[in-house]
Amino acid sequence: MPVRAVFFALVLSATLGGCDQIKSWFAGKPDIVYAPYGKDYASKPDLAQVEYEHPIPLKELIKVTPKYLAGLNQEQLDQLYARLGSGPIPNGPFDGEIVFTRGGTGKLRAAEIVGGLAGLGLNVKGKLLETAGETLWKGKVFYRDEKVLRNRIEDLAVLRPVIGPGDIPKIAVDGKDAWLLFPAKLYCGQSLIDSRRESIIIDYAFTDDIPGYRERPDFLAGRRGLKVRDEIRMVRPGLYLGRAYMDHAFILNFVLYNKDLDRAGRAEFEAGQVRDTCWGGTQKRIVATR
Amino acid sequence: MNSSKPVRWIAVCVIAGFAVALWFSQPAHEARATLPNQPTPSAAVPPEATALPEVAASYNDAAFHAAGTRLSPSARAGREIWFKATAGNARFHTYTFQQRITALIDWYGVLRGDQRDTRFKTWGLINDPGCCTPGSAGCPAKSYEETYGFDWCPGDQTLLKFVGKAGYRDPACDFKDAAATSSDPAGHRDGREDSCNLAFGTSTGALGFRKFPNPRFDPVAWKKLNGSLGTWQGYDRKLSSDPARADFKLRKLADASIEPPFLIGTSCASCHVAFDPAKPPLNPAHPKWENISGLVGNQYIRISELLISGMPHDDLLWQTFAHARPGTSDTSAIPNDQVNNAGTINALINIAQRPTFAGEQVKRWRKTAACPTGTKASSCWCEPGKPGKCWENSLQAETVHHILKGGEDSIGALGAIQRVYFNIGSCSEQCWVNHLTDLRQLDPQARNFGQTPFDIGQCRRDCPNFRAVEDRLQNILDFFLTAPEGHARDLREARANQRQTPYAEADLERDLDHRFGKNAVSRGQQVFATNCARCHSSGKPPFEAVNFRALDSKTGLRADWLGNDVPTPVTEIGTDRCRALHSNHLRGHVWEQFADENYFARKTVSGILEPHDGGRGYYRNISLLNLWAHAPFLHNNSVGPELCGWGGDKANPYEQYRSSYVDTSRPGNPPLARDKQPACWQYDTSVEGRFKLYVASMNDLLSPSKRIPKALKLDQDIVLDIGPRIFDGKEEKRVTGFTVRVPAGASAGNVGNFRHKEFIGDLVRAKLEPAELDARLAKILPAHDAKQVASEMRNIGKAIVSDPNRLVELVKAARARTPALWQVYSSCNVEIENDGHRFGEDLSEADKNALIAFLATF
Numbered sequence A: 001m002p003v004r005a006v007f008f009a010l011v012l013s014a015t016l017g018g019c020d021q022i023k024s025w026f027a028g029k030p031d032i033v034y035a036p037y038g039k040d041y042a043s044k045p046d047l048a049q050v051e052y053e054h055p056i057p058l059k060e061l062i063k064v065t066p067k068y069l070a071g072l073n074q075e076q077l078d079q080l081y082a083r084l085g086s087g088p089i090p091n092g093p094f095d096g097e098i099v100f101t102r103g104g105t106g107k108l109r110a111a112e113i114v115g116g117l118a119g120l121g122l123n124v125k126g127k128l129l130e131t132a133g134e135t136l137w138k139g140k141v142f143y144r145d146e147k148v149l150r151n152r153i154e155d156l157a158v159l160r161p162v163i164g165p166g167d168i169p170k171i172a173v174d175g176k177d178a179w180l181l182f183p184a185k186l187y188c189g190q191s192l193i194d195s196r197r198e199s200i201i202i203d204y205a206f207t208d209d210i211p212g213y214r215e216r217p218d219f220l221a222g223r224r225g226l227k228v229r230d231e232i233r234m235v236r237p238g239l240y241l242g243r244a245y246m247d248h249a250f251i252l253n254f255v256l257y258n259k260d261l262d263r264a265g266r267a268e269f270e271a272g273q274v275r276d277t278c279w280g281g282t283q284k285r286i287v288a289t290r
Numbered sequence B: 001m002n003s004s005k006p007v008r009w010i011a012v013c014v015i016a017g018f019a020v021a022l023w024f025s026q027p028a029h030e031a032r033a034t035l036p037n038q039p040t041p042s043a044a045v046p047p048e049a050t051a052l053p054e055v056a057a058s059y060n061d062a063a064f065h066a067a068g069t070r071l072s073p074s075a076r077a078g079r080e081i082w083f084k085a086t087a088g089n090a091r092f093h094t095y096t097f098q099q100r101i102t103a104l105i106d107w108y109g110v111l112r113g114d115q116r117d118t119r120f121k122t123w124g125l126i127n128d129p130g131c132c133t134p135g136s137a138g139c140p141a142k143s144y145e146e147t148y149g150f151d152w153c154p155g156d157q158t159l160l161k162f163v164g165k166a167g168y169r170d171p172a173c174d175f176k177d178a179a180a181t182s183s184d185p186a187g188h189r190d191g192r193e194d195s196c197n198l199a200f201g202t203s204t205g206a207l208g209f210r211k212f213p214n215p216r217f218d219p220v221a222w223k224k225l226n227g228s229l230g231t232w233q234g235y236d237r238k239l240s241s242d243p244a245r246a247d248f249k250l251r252k253l254a255d256a257s258i259e260p261p262f263l264i265g266t267s268c269a270s271c272h273v274a275f276d277p278a279k280p281p282l283n284p285a286h287p288k289w290e291n292i293s294g295l296v297g298n299q300y301i302r303i304s305e306l307l308i309s310g311m312p313h314d315d316l317l318w319q320t321f322a323h324a325r326p327g328t329s330d331t332s333a334i335p336n337d338q339v340n341n342a343g344t345i346n347a348l349i350n351i352a353q354r355p356t357f358a359g360e361q362v363k364r365w366r367k368t369a370a371c372p373t374g375t376k377a378s379s380c381w382c383e384p385g386k387p388g389k390c391w392e393n394s395l396q397a398e399t400v401h402h403i404l405k406g407g408e409d410s411i412g413a414l415g416a417i418q419r420v421y422f423n424i425g426s427c428s429e430q431c432w433v434n435h436l437t438d439l440r441q442l443d444p445q446a447r448n449f450g451q452t453p454f455d456i457g458q459c460r461r462d463c464p465n466f467r468a469v470e471d472r473l474q475n476i477l478d479f480f481l482t483a484p485e486g487h488a489r490d491l492r493e494a495r496a497n498q499r500q501t502p503y504a505e506a507d508l509e510r511d512l513d514h515r516f517g518k519n520a521v522s523r524g525q526q527v528f529a530t531n532c533a534r535c536h537s538s539g540k541p542p543f544e545a546v547n548f549r550a551l552d553s554k555t556g557l558r559a560d561w562l563g564n565d566v567p568t569p570v571t572e573i574g575t576d577r578c579r580a581l582h583s584n585h586l587r588g589h590v591w592e593q594f595a596d597e598n599y600f601a602r603k604t605v606s607g608i609l610e611p612h613d614g615g616r617g618y619y620r621n622i623s624l625l626n627l628w629a630h631a632p633f634l635h636n637n638s639v640g641p642e643l644c645g646w647g648g649d650k651a652n653p654y655e656q657y658r659s660s661y662v663d664t665s666r667p668g669n670p671p672l673a674r675d676k677q678p679a680c681w682q683y684d685t686s687v688e689g690r691f692k693l694y695v696a697s698m699n700d701l702l703s704p705s706k707r708i709p710k711a712l713k714l715d716q717d718i719v720l721d722i723g724p725r726i727f728d729g730k731e732e733k734r735v736t737g738f739t740v741r742v743p744a745g746a747s748a749g750n751v752g753n754f755r756h757k758e759f760i761g762d763l764v765r766a767k768l769e770p771a772e773l774d775a776r777l778a779k780i781l782p783a784h785d786a787k788q789v790a791s792e793m794r795n796i797g798k799a800i801v802s803d804p805n806r807l808v809e810l811v812k813a814a815r816a817r818t819p820a821l822w823q824v825y826s827s828c829n830v831e832i833e834n835d836g837h838r839f840g841e842d843l844s845e846a847d848k849n850a851l852i853a854f855l856a857t858f
Helices: A002-017 A047-053 A066-070 A074-082 A109-114 A116-136 A156-163 A215-221 A259-270 B004-021 B062-066 B073-084 B090-099 B107-111 B113-123 B156-162 B186-190 B219-226 B303-307 B316-321 B413-423 B428-435 B456-462 B464-470 B473-482 B491-499 B505-516 B520-531 B687-702 B748-753 B756-768 B770-780 B783-802 B804-817 B820-825 B845-855
Strands: A092-099 A137-143 A148-153 A170-173 A176-189 A199-203 A228-236 A239-246 A249-257 B209-213 B262-266 B357-368 B380-382 B390-400 B567-569 B618-620 B718-722 B725-727 B732-734 B738-742
Touching (some): A047 B428, A047 B456, A066 A092, A074 A239, A092 A170, A137 A176, A156 A215, A176 A215, A176 A228, B073 B473, B090 B209, B090 B428, B107 B262, B156 B209, B316 B718, B316 B748, B357 B456, B380 B456, B390 B456, B413 B428, B413 B464, B413 B473, B428 B456, B456 B464, B491 B687, B505 B520, B505 B845, B687 B845, B756 B783, B770 B820, B783 B820, B804 B820
Antiparallel strands (some): A092 A137, A092 A249, A148 A176, A170 A176, A199 A228, A228 A239, B380 B390, B567 B618
């Protein structure tokens, strides 16, 4: 039973977290430097120093693709995330992709911990889980003015037993229908990995006062369920890197992408004119000037 | 092997470990540089706020400043910083503590204006004499609608206009700097950081607690939530009264999308300010500035309960953090050192006479005018835009104080003062929260599995609040060294003030002799010289020849500090060793850069079971100055009567007192039967009240066999429902998981000291890599104990997989069979908190009385 529960929890988290077959738009691999690190937690470099010594030029952020992000291990994702700002709170639909925690070997971190054949099995299961999550979860829709977000869920059949009967609002993106479930509140708040500046928080804890909230299944992500809380930072307009937590425990990374917003915001981004909505901290960021 | 088995096993271990450990303990507006920079609601300024009249003459800051007029300009500046500067920690106390550390503070419950008169009794807070209750005679604010439920305080005529609006100009921007230290390089003298970054805000009504207008505040949303601008009750409310709901313990405070009208910050005065023992107020709820001292230390404050006041009482966090006596706080808790060790707020008196230690090897940053070309920033750094303002990091021999209970802060007084600002939240986001342990992180490869060192150089570079304080540290030290409120307040002086008649040393000695026996004071001096002075005097032996009352010609203070400040092995003192096992200053830990090389090189104390290397295991020999005013005793205020604000009435919802008396004749040291518990003593700040408490506490101290043992216990079960829930349209159902119940009566210290990460790691090893577990345990335990612990871990692992609900029961039974288990998985095993310091127990009753009489004269 516990294994099923964990699987169930991860699938749900995955459905809220990240998805679609997102394609690379840029051929060149970004030249982003990562500070040296070892295996042990104590060997991981201070994020303030990483940013001070290895600021990411805008022209490299422009080259980042969802595929590039999906290929990073967890420490690289942490170091990259820490060098991002919140950007503006997004508006509109985003495709999503899940990125599970990978260790230094490139395998899922949980598989590394277990090791051996059992670890191999876990690695396979984890990848299945990624696929399963992405099959269900197509992305997120931001309603910036209302400070609300809803998740795009593809296959209701899987969730129907816990949803119960009744109509569910839907959205069409690129000609494909998806159902809007699991609303969340949007606000600027504390990052649980990098305190030096705020992230955009996607919080499922107090969603019962959001218009359209359905106890079933929205309850599952909320304060009485899995206590999901996501945070995102902007790579560039239209591309955000996110982290999903359950009851403050880190579960997975995810990527949000909207190609139209990416195109539309490119010039402004290249000119260094995209501002963070959230508190940007006091460490001088060099990103916009190099 | 079926791959799902180890996964299942690890999942259960992880969840189980959390369940046992479970204390998850872990603590701007700021000035211009750190203000949130987001757009704010357009209709943010409430009409009431803009209509405030000009300030009435009687409520302003003039009396605060008048109390400092006798000080030098530097000490005066230091005093104002001490009382008002939050150095940007309002963001910490409003956002970081709640969202990252996960502890909720009910700021309105603590600071609401309509409870101004009972704030001292409930929380031990000292009311700001400059503030007033809206609607009271002469108060510029006429209703709580204008002040969002708080007191009205000087500066609010401006501040309130900026609630929900950007652009507030902090009063610290108008701070009058004293002349810079002439010996500093010119670049340092001319390049001090903008004083705005001291971040004063205005008083909340309780001294040391400061408020800042929240530019993100939305009055429309607030009214909808609370029904009015004048209350926070909707924000404070519990979410449900239905115990079947998973969120029924929770309060709306947990909704981080809601922005309150104020960000709340704290200055150093929040804990250090209290009533002048020699000039107590007639009514503690209505002090005047003449009754207040910023340095004496608040022995009544319930800062632990305050910082956790938004959490339900049966929450793990509340039960492990809140059990501290009045006037004590576990200041190492926020970095999650997992050592439960609440300690007193020290009286900062007669600092000019405090012993120093020469020739210590101190690696720290020192002011310089320039850096050699090509030097790395980690060795020498110049502040951009401030010519000649550079800092060099080097190892040099220096004379330093030993500060903190174990002398851990040892890179100099200025560094120790600066660290206090971090301890209260300054630069938390920029510099130190990323270095803390995340109690939920169980992967040893992941960030925040354990602490990493705070980097002073990085913080100076990245946090303007750091620089604003650092550039004025000498002012604060000058305040300590020279302000009259930092001078010892003798009982003689207190009685003279109280009686409003001359009362000389001879009068005091006469009265003490009358009370404690013929020639008690002079006999007490002999007893002290023979038995106590080797630790509690800063003079030199032979102590029979020392005049403990001699004055220092330079300072005019008594030359003897009545303590040598020398670190002494805790095994010699015998008191609760948990504080001595504090680990935040160890190499690789968060405050490493605030300890000197001599600290790291201390000899390892023998006879301690728990980890105690790297400088741990010692207590300083403290000062006995003004003992008459600072009872109860020991570092945790455990020796002497227990104190309470409301008389101990459990039916009173504002009474925070919980008896810690235990029955050591019964297994598990359960709470003493209620009819056998001594009553708590209600706060009495009068001269005679303090003296009575002193005498009772001294009797306890000198007669350890008569002390009733104390151990702070959980007063409610901690119930943890582990596992996801679903809702079927009618009721919540847990899909899977289990319930863990840590019963009331368990020692709060044992829960707080449990090293769950080691426990979980070893449970996993016991299953997957038993040889590795055996090898690990063999390194830290004798062979027999190692085998026994390994066996217990294997058995616990098997048992919890089949029935995780029995976890606590299993661990408890294993501990009873194998005490070494706790040696491996606890940071501190101590149960009884008022044990030890048995010095003097063999003295005759007459000599004990004599000692009490003698020490009352200092």
